[in-house]
């Protein structure tokens with residue numbers, strides 16, 4: 427009985443892990459910058475989830491909120507590049 431429990435827990439754990447690795451950002455310039463700055467506190471599915479309703483202005487506000495409200499340690503010079511990437515690949519169409 428214990429062995430069964432262990433096995434099913436292991437299966438659940440590996441399924442969850444596989445799921446996590448499927449959340450990938452689209453390829454493009456500054457992708458690594460976004461990945462390294464925006465996946466520190468939460469996964470990048472937050473970006474995907476919000477891509478339906480954020481345009482350039484929306485992403486600008488979002489990134490600034492992460493910096494000013496959430497205290498994301500993002501280099502000021504990198505902000506426009508991050509906004510550019512998010513608008514291009516995850517902007518509202």
Ligand code: HEC
Nearest residue numbers: 463464466467468472473476488489492496497498499508
């Ligand atoms: C210092 C930690 C931190 C960093 C770094 C960070 N975020 Fe967040 N982010 C948060 C927190 C905290 C929330 C709110 C979570 C919640 O409401 O459950 C959040 C929420 C969000 C949301 C959901 C909408 C919202 O406003 O609640 C989006 C989209 C988002 N972050 C995008 C980004 C992007 C893009 C970056 C990189 C520029 C980033 N985050 C970097 C902490 C961070």
